[in-house]
Amino acid sequence: MTAPAPLPPASAVALASAVKRLAETDRLLVAMDFDGTLAPFVDVPRGARALPESKAALDRLERLPRTWVAYVSGRPLDSLQTVTEADEDALLIGSHGVEIRFGRDGVSLDLSDDERRTLERLGEVLGEVVDSLPGLKLEVKPVGFGVHYRLVADEHGPDVVRRAREAAAAVSDRLTIRDGKDIIEFSVRGADKGDGVERLREYTGATAVIFAGDDVTDEDGFRVLRAGEDVGIKVGRGETAAQYRVADEHAIATLLTLLAEARAAATA
Numbered sequence: 637m638t639a640p641a642p643l644p645p646a647s648a649v650a651l652a653s654a655v656k657r658l659a660e661t662d663r664l665l666v667a668m669d670f671d672g673t674l675a676p677f678v679d680v681p682r683g684a685r686a687l688p689e690s691k692a693a694l695d696r697l698e699r700l701p702r703t704w705v706a707y708v709s710g711r712p713l714d715s716l717q718t719v720t721e722a723d724e725d726a727l728l729i730g731s732h733g734v735e736i737r738f739g740r741d742g743v744s745l746d747l748s749d750d751e752r753r754t755l756e757r758l759g760e761v762l763g764e765v766v767d768s769l770p771g772l773k774l775e776v777k778p779v780g781f782g783v784h785y786r787l788v789a790d791e792h793g794p795d796v797v798r799r800a801r802e803a804a805a806a807v808s809d810r811l812t813i814r815d816g817k818d819i820i821e822f823s824v825r826g827a828d829k830g831d832g833v834e835r836l837r838e839y840t841g842a843t844a845v846i847f848a849g850d851d852v853t854d855e856d857g858f859r860v861l862r863a864g865e866d867v868g869i870k871v872g873r874g875e876t877a878a879q880y881r882v883a884d885e886h887a888i889a890t891l892l893t894l895l896a897e898a899r900a901a902a903t904a
């Protein structure tokens with residue numbers, strides 16, 4: 637006699653059932669973090685791309701009635717547009733919630749003179765940190781900088797972070813600082829992904845939101861989700877406010893494919 641197939645864990649069953657419930661909502665917003673959620677990490681940020689299965693599912697979702705797809709990322713908008721290969725009508729939240737572009741509508745950043753001076757000085761001091769060790773890279777963003785240390789030996793990481801923090805603290809004590817995956821970021825603006833998700837909810841009139849993310853900065857997005865209506869999914873390890881957790885980007889691809897199938901049936 638053949639052994640019965642192992643049952644999926646209870647959490648996987650609960651998530652699959654939450655996805656089916658979501659598919660039935662009147663107006664659905666699918667908001668996705670990019671790096672580490674749709675796209676596996678790579679050494680060169682501009683080379684990152686969503687897994688093909690995720691991209692296909694999101695493209696399908698976007699074409700369905702009363703369904704919106706949005707990307708919510710720490711990347712600057714231009715970089716986000718490139719790596720998502722999203723069309724010009726896409727809903728994009730960049731720079732961790734600071735930059736907003738909804739199709740042709742956008743929010744102008746209008747930096748103050750004080751912010752410009754701080755950015756200039758910050759670029760100088762972080763540039764010195766980055767120049768001190770081969771492999772470090774400075775990512776220039778509209779409202780800040782990211783110091784990437786993915787390409788240096790693991791033992792150097794904590795020292796790079798400490799020196800970058802000290803250099804930035806000498807410039808301003810009002811910066812927003814974010815620790816990410818092999819990156820530390822400094823910003824002169826303090827909006828977060830929770831603000832981004834709420835702007836998207838308002839813009840689309842969504843009756844339910846699904847948001848997935850892998851990093852600490854995604855926790856702000858999980859915190860604004862509404863129990864019983866929305867679905868938050870943490871990708872990978874770490875403490876989280878999300879209701880659900882999956883292992884990696886491949887699990888997200890499977891989930892998005894399931895959601896696209898169920899939503900197509902529900903809106904047919």
Ligand SMILES: O=P(O)(O)OC[C@H]1O[C@H](O[C@H]2O[C@H](CO)[C@@H](O)[C@H](O)[C@H]2O)[C@H](O)[C@@H](O)[C@@H]1O
Pocket residue numbers: 669670671672676677678679680681682684708709710711712775782784786816817818819821851853
């Ligand atoms: O909010 P996200 O969409 O997850 O963006 C977070 C940061 O992603 C990028 O850096 C990360 O991905 C790179 C490509 O895989 C990787 O090389 C780097 O080590 C990661 O930290 C991006 O470059 C940053 O601007 C984003 O803030």
